[in-house]
Amino acid sequence: MTHDAQALRVAFGRFMTGVTIVTSRRDDGAPIGFTANSFTSVSLDPPLLLVCPGQHLSSYPDFQTTNHFAVSILAEGQEDVSNRFASSKADRFGPGGWSSGHADMPLIDGRAAGFVCEVFERVPAGDHTVLIGRVVDFDANNAPGLGYGPDGYFALGQERRAEAPAAKHTRACVLLDDGQHIYLTAHGDLPSVQIGPDASPLQGIEAHLATQHIKADLGVVYALYDQDDGGREIVFRGHVATAPAGLTQAPIATATAADPALDALLKRFAQEHKTQAFGLYVGSNRAGDVLRADTRG
Numbered sequence: 001m002t003h004d005a006q007a008l009r010v011a012f013g014r015f016m017t018g019v020t021i022v023t024s025r026r027d028d029g030a031p032i033g034f035t036a037n038s039f040t041s042v043s044l045d046p047p048l049l050l051v052c053p054g055q056h057l058s059s060y061p062d063f064q065t066t067n068h069f070a071v072s073i074l075a076e077g078q079e080d081v082s083n084r085f086a087s088s089k090a091d092r093f094g095p096g097g098w099s100s101g102h103a104d105m106p107l108i109d110g111r112a113a114g115f116v117c118e119v120f121e122r123v124p125a126g127d128h129t130v131l132i133g134r135v136v137d138f139d140a141n142n143a144p145g146l147g148y149g150p151d152g153y154f155a156l157g158q159e160r161r162a163e164a165p166a167a168k169h170t171r172a173c174v175l176l177d178d179g180q181h182i183y184l185t186a187h188g189d190l191p192s193v194q195i196g197p198d199a200s201p202l203q204g205i206e207a208h209l210a211t212q213h214i215k216a217d218l219g220v221v222y223a224l225y226d227q228d229d230g231g232r233e234i235v236f237r238g239h240v241a242t243a244p245a246g247l248t249q250a251p252i253a254t255a256t257a258a259d260p261a262l263d264a265l266l267k268r269f270a271q272e273h274k275t276q277a278f279g280l281y282v283g284s285n286r287a288g289d290v291l292r293a294d295t296r297g
C-alpha cells in the first residue's frame, strides 16, 4: 500500500456527501465553526451523530474541550456559507446569517436541518478526532440539501429540474475534452441535439453522440441556462480518450467561440481545468451564478 496522501484524498473524495457547518463557542463565548463533510448519523437510541474535526483547524483545541457543539446541514444555494466556513480569511460570524439555538450554540440560518449536541465521546483518530455528539435538540425542513462530490458542489434539486421534461424547446449539448483539447462542431458550436418534450436530455445527447460514432464518458451538468427565445440549454461535460472524427480540436487554454455565452463557458472551463474544480452555471445566456467548490482544507 503506497502512502500518497494526495492520491488518498482524491480517492476519499469520490464519496459524495452533503455539507455541514460544525459550530461551538470558545470559553470566552466567541462563536467558532468550520465546514465539514465528515458528518455521519450514528444512532437513534441514544440519538448520536459524529463529525471529524482535524488537527489543522484553528478551532481544534476548542473542539477538544467544549461540552456542546452544533451541526447545521446546508441547503442548496448555501455554497457561499460553505466557502466562508472553509476559508481561513473569511469573517465567518459577521452580523446576520446565524442565530443561537439550544445551549447558546450557533446555528446557520436557512439550513436544511440543525442539531445541537452534548459531547458523548471523543475518539482520537490519526490527524482527526471522531467527535460523537448526543443530540439534545434538532430541527429539519423540506429544503433540499447541498451536495459535495469530486466535481465540487452539486444541487440535486436543480439538476433534477434540468433533467425534467422541457416545457419549451431544450437543447442538450456536450463539452467534450480529452484533457488537453475541447472539441467543437464545424460551426464552432458544441455538439448538440434538440430534445423532445418528454425526453431525457442526458439520454438524448448520448444517443446523438452514438449516431456520430463518438465514444464519450458523459459527466455532470456543467451549465444550465435559458436563451433569449425561451429555449433552454443544458451542457453536459464529456470525456473522450481520442479525438472524435468530424469535430474541430482547440486547446482548452485558448479555445474561443463566436457566441458570447459559449465563449464565456469555454473561458470558465479553461480556468477551472487548471485546478480541476468545476462549477455548475445556472442562469440565462446573459447572467447567472456558478455554483463552485472551494479547496478542501
Ligand SMILES: Cc1cc2nc3c(=O)[nH]c(=O)nc-3n(C[C@H](O)[C@H](O)[C@H](O)COP(=O)(O)O)c2cc1C
Pocket (backbone or CB within 6 Å): 019, 033, 034, 035, 036, 037, 038, 039, 052, 053, 054, 055, 056, 057, 058, 059, 082, 085, 086, 087, 088, 089, 148, 294, 295, 296, 297
Ligand atoms: C466541503 C468541505 C468539507 C470539509 N470537511 C472537513 C471535515 O470534515 N473536517 C475538517 O477538519 N475539515 C474539513 N474541511 C476543511 C475545513 O473546513 C477548513 O480547513 C477550515 O474551515 C479551516 O478553518 P480554520 O481557518 O479555523 O483553521 C472541509 C472543507 C470543505 C470545503
